[in-house]
Amino acid sequence: MRHCVGIDIGSTCTKLAVLDEDKEIKEVFLRPTGWSSKETAELIKDQLKDKGIIAENSKIVSTGYGRASVAYADKAVTEITCHAKGASYLHGAKNLTVIDIGGQDTKIIQIKDGVVQDFMMNDKCSAGTGRFLEVMANSLTLDISELCELAKQGSNVSISSMCTVFAESEVISLMGKGESKENIAHGIIDSIINRVAGQAQRFNLDESEVALTGGLYQFDYIREKLSSVLKKDVSVSKYGHYAGAIGAALVAHDIL
Amino acid sequence: MTDNVKMWTELGMDVENHDNLCQVLPTAVGDVFLSQENRPKAMDFWDMVISDVHGIRPAELIEAQKNGQKVFGTFCVYVPDEVIIAANGIVTGLCGGSQFWVPDGEKVLPKNTCPLVKASVGARLGRTCPFFRIADIYVGETTCDAKKKAYEILGEDVDMYVMNVPQMKRDIDIAHWKDEIATFSKKVEEVTGNEITPEKLGEAIHILNERRKAMARVYEARKSKVAPISGRDALLMTQIAFFDDPVRCTEMCNRLADELEERIENNNGVVDPKTTKRILITGTPMAVPNWKLHNIIETSGAIVVCEEMCTGTRYFEHLVDESGTTLDEQYMNIAKRYMKNNCACFTPNGGRIDDIIRLAKEYQVDGVIDCNLKFCCLYDTEKLPVKKALNEADIPVLDLETDYEDSDAEQLRTRIGAFIEMLNA
Numbered sequence: 164m165r166h167c168v169g170i171d172i173g174s175t176c177t178k179l180a181v182l183d184e185d186k187e188i189k190e191v192f193l194r195p196t197g198w199s200s201k202e203t204a205e206l207i208k209d210q211l212k213d214k215g216i217i218a219e220n221s222k223i224v225s226t227g228y229g230r231a232s233v234a235y236a237d238k239a240v241t242e243i244t245c246h247a248k249g250a251s252y253l254h255g256a257k258n259l260t261v262i263d264i265g266g267q268d269t270k271i272i273q274i275k276d277g278v279v280q281d282f283m284m285n286d287k288c289s290a291g292t293g294r295f296l297e298v299m300a301n302s303l304t305l306d307i308s309e310l311c312e313l314a315k316q317g318s319n320v321s322i323s324s325m326c327t328v329f330a331e332s333e334v335i336s337l338m339g340k341g342e343s344k345e346n347i348a349h350g351i352i353d354s355i356i357n358r359v360a361g362q363a364q365r366f367n368l369d370e371s372e373v374a375l376t377g378g379l380y381q382f383d384y385i386r387e388k389l390s391s392v393l394k395k396d397v398s399v400s401k402y403g404h405y406a407g408a409i410g411a412a413l414v415a416h417d418i419l
Numbered sequence: 420m421t422d423n424v425k426m427w428t429e430l431g432m433d434v435e436n437h438d439n440l441c442q443v444l445p446t447a448v449g450d451v452f453l454s455q456e457n458r459p460k461a462m463d464f465w466d467m468v469i470s471d472v473h474g475i476r477p478a479e480l481i482e483a484q485k486n487g488q489k490v491f492g493t494f495c496v497y498v499p500d501e502v503i504i505a506a507n508g509i510v511t512g513l514c515g516g517s518q519f520w521v522p523d524g525e526k527v528l529p530k531n532t533c534p535l536v537k538a539s540v541g542a543r544l545g546r547t548c549p550f551f552r553i554a555d556i557y558v559g560e561t562t563c564d565a566k567k568k569a570y571e572i573l574g575e576d577v578d579m580y581v582m583n584v585p586q587m588k589r590d591i592d593i594a595h596w597k598d599e600i601a602t603f604s605k606k607v608e609e610v611t612g613n614e615i616t617p618e619k620l621g622e623a624i625h626i627l628n629e630r631r632k633a634m635a636r637v638y639e640a641r642k643s644k645v646a647p648i649s650g651r652d653a654l655l656m657t658q659i660a661f662f663d664d665p666v667r668c669t670e671m672c673n674r675l676a677d678e679l680e681e682r683i684e685n686n687n688g689v690v691d692p693k694t695t696k697r698i699l700i701t702g703t704p705m706a707v708p709n710w711k712l713h714n715i716i717e718t719s720g721a722i723v724v725c726e727e728m729c730t731g732t733r734y735f736e737h738l739v740d741e742s743g744t745t746l747d748e749q750y751m752n753i754a755k756r757y758m759k760n761n762c763a764c765f766t767p768n769g770g771r772i773d774d775i776i777r778l779a780k781e782y783q784v785d786g787v788i789d790c791n792l793k794f795c796c797l798y799d800t801e802k803l804p805v806k807k808a809l810n811e812a813d814i815p816v817l818d819l820e821t822d823y824e825d826s827d828a829e830q831l832r833t834r835i836g837a838f839i840e841m842l843n844a
C-alpha cells in the first residue's frame with residue numbers, strides 16, 4: 164500500500180494527514196509542536212513507522228513554518244499552497260476564499276479555478292490570530308469554547324487595542340470596573356472577527372465561497388459571527404484543522 | 420587592513436564599533452555573492468570593491484581631496500551629478516542599507532522613520548562609515564518628509580545643502596527645477612573653486628550619459644530569457660555605481676555587458692530558464708549592503724531580472740540631450756531628463772505605473788514583487804494602484820514590506836515561496 168503523507172508543522176501544533184492512492188483520507192492526528200520542530204519531526208517519524216505508514220514507495224511532503232525541519236520529507240511546500248489545495252479538496256469549490264486563523268498567523272487565500280490567485284498573511288503581530296484569543300481567554304481563566312459560550316450572551320463592550328499585550332490589560336481593567344465576563348467575552352470575539360474580516364474584505368468575495376480552516380473551525384459562534392460580518396455564509400469542514408496537512412498529502416500524491 | 424584602520428582613525432571614525440560591521444560583512448558577501456555558481460567573470464571587479472568597500476574607494480577619495488578635489492555626498496537620484504562633475508567635483512552616494520546603523524539613527528529620529536533614513540543619519544552620527552566622514556558637503560533634496568527632517572538634523576553636524584525638488588511635473592515645475600539646478604551650480608562653483616563652463620558641463624553630460632548607456636547594456640542583457648546574470652550581481656553593480664568614478668564605472672559595465680552578450684549567444688545562463696521564474700522588483704531603493712530580498716528570491720526558485728527603483732532602472736533610463744551649447748540650454752536639458760524620473764514623492768505619479776507595466780513586458784517577467792521599506796508611506800500607498808494596474812494587465816504581483824532586520828527572513832521566505840509556487844501552478 165502506497166501512502167501519501169502530509170506533515171504540517173505549525174508554530175503551536177503539528178498536524179498530520181495520510182491519504183491513500185485514491186486520495187481517501189486514511190488517518191489524521193495532531194500533537195503539540197513543542198520547542199523543537201526537528202524533535203517533533205523525528206517523533207512523528209517513529210509514530211509513522213510504528214503504524215507501518217512509512218514504506219519505500221510512500222511519499223512525504225512537509226509544510227508549515229517548520230517545514231524545513233522534516234529531513235525525511237520528499238518535498239517541502241509552503242503552507243499557502245498546501246492550505247489552498249487542502250481546502251479546495253475539503254470544500255469541493257473551484258472558487259474559494261480560505262480564511263485560516265492559525266496559532267501565530269492568519270492567512271487569507273483566494274483560489275480561482277482551483278489555483279491560488281492571491282493571498283495575504285498576517286504574521287508580524289498576534290492581533291487577529293489564535294494566539295490573541297488564547298491570551299484573552301486565559302486572562303478570563305476560560306478556554307476558548309467557554310469564551311464563545313459566554314460571548315453569545317454578552318453585548319456592548321468593545322476592545323479597542325489591536326495589540327495583544329494592550330488588549331490584555333484592557334480586559335483586566337474592564338474586569339476591575341466590574342464589567343460582566345459575558346460582555347467582555349463578546350468584545351473579545353468581536354475584536355478578532357472584525358480584524359480578520361477586515362483583512363478578508365480586501366479581496367473580492369462576490370464570486371467565491373468562503374471557508375474557515377485552522378483550529379477555530381470547531382467553534383460555531385466564530386463561524387456565525389464571521390458569516391454575519393462578511394455577509395457571506397462561511398463553511399467549515401470537520402477536517403478544517405487539517406487543511407494544510409491534507410494539502411501536503413495531496414502534493415505527495417502528485418509526486419507518487 | 421592596517422592601512423585601513425589608520426585611515427579610519429584619521430577620519431575620526433568609531434573604529435571599535437565599526438569593527439562589528441567589518442566582521443559580518445565578509446560572511447554576508449560570501450553567502451550572497453561568492454556562493455553563486457557560474458557567475459560572469461567580469462564580476463571580479465565588483466567582488467573586489469565590495470570586499471573592501473570601506474577601504475579602496477575611500478582611500479581614492481582622500482587622495483583626490485589631497486589634490487584639491489571636493490567630494491559631494493548625495494542621497495537621491497534627483498541630484499544632478501553633471502553639475503558636480505563639471506566643476507571637477509566627485510559624487511558619492513550616502514544611503515545606509517544596513518541595520519547596523521539604525522540604532523544610532525534612532526537616537527535622534529522617531530522609531531517610525533524608514534530604515535534607510537535612520538541608517539543614513541546613524542552612519543553619520545555614529546561615525547561608522549568612511550564615506551559619511553569623507554564627504555566635504557552633503558547635498559539633500561526635498562523629496563520625502565522623512566528625508567527633509569533628517570537633513571535638518573544632519574545639518575547640525577555637517578555642511579548641508581538642500582535642493583528644492585518639485586512635487587509635481589507641470590511645465591512650471593520643470594522650469595523651477597532648471598532654476599534650482601542653476602542655483603546649485605553656483606554653490607558647486609563656490610565649494611570647488613572651479614567655474615562651470617558650457618564646455619565642462621557638456622563633457623560631464625557626456626560622461627554620465629555614457630555611464631547610463633553602459634548600465635543600460637547590462638540591463639538589456641537581463642531581458643534575455645537566457646538570464647546571463649543573477650539579480651544579486653546586477654544589483655551590486657548598480658549599487659556600486661553610486662560610489663564609483665563614473666568613467667571607470669562605464670568601462671566596467673561595458674566589460675560586463677560584453678561578457679553577458681557573449682553568454683546570451685552561447686546560451687550560457689546562470690539558471691535553468693525552464694524551471695526558474697523571472698521576477699521584476701519594484702518599490703523603495705536598496706542601498707548597500709541591502710541584498711535581503713534578492714537573496715531570498717534567488718534561493719527560492721526564481722531570478723530577479725529587473726529593478727524598477729532608484730537602485731535600478733531609474734538610475735540610468737533617459738539620457739540628457741547633449742545638443743545644448745549654453746549653460747541655460749544645458750540646465751534645461753538636465754532638468755528635463757531628471758524630471759522623467761517617476762518617484763513616489765511626486766503627485767500624480769502614474770508614470771511609475773506605466774513604467775512597471777512596460778518593464779514587466781520588456782523583461783519578460785512571470786511576476787512582480789512590490790516591496791517597500793517599513794514606514795515609507797509613499798511607496799506603501801502606491802502599492803494599491805500598482806496592484807490594480809498589474810491585475811488588469813494579468814501580471815501576478817506580491818506585496819511585501821520589510822526593513823533591514825533579519826528577523827522576518829523566514830516569513831518573507833514563506834510568502835515569496837508561496838508566490839513562486841503560485842507562478843508554477
Ligand code: SF4
Pocket residue numbers: 494495496497562563703704729760762763764
Ligand atoms: S525613491 Fe525618490 S527620493 Fe528616493 S532616491 Fe529615488 S527619487 Fe530620490
Ligand code: SF4
Pocket residue numbers: 533534535536563564565566703704792794795796797798
Ligand atoms: S524609502 Fe520612502 S521614507 Fe525612506 S527615504 Fe525613500 S521615500 Fe523616504
